[in-house]
Amino acid sequence: RGITIDIALWKFETARYYVTIIDAPGHRDFIKNMITGTSQADCAVLIVAAGTGEFEAGISKNGQTREHALLAFTLGVRQLIVGVNKIDSSEPPYSESRYEEIKKEVSSYIKKIGYNPAAVAFVPISGWH
Known part of the structure; x- marks a missing residue:
């Protein structure tokens, strides 16, 4: 199905x-595995899709973006990096205004749950390029 089901580990010094590095599943059907991986973390990388409709679904009241950020904070992860993925699929491609819009909305939400948005790194990324 093209989704991560179990956690995967990579180690380096x-x-x-x-x-x-712990790759934990983000799919709603495998949230238990995501919790297992996240509970072992010192830092989390929250991947947020920049595509029109995808971001809005994730940041909505019952969206995965909100759920994952809240779970990470609740499980004691205090360092957060937000990867704004698929930024190449924005209109226009690599849109700075779309990136800033996403950064603003995510910052607003993570502040409500306890993160300091000024201490969170936001990084525009593309798995395609």
């Missing part, structure tokens, strides 16, 4: 840190 830097001069100062031991790093473990």
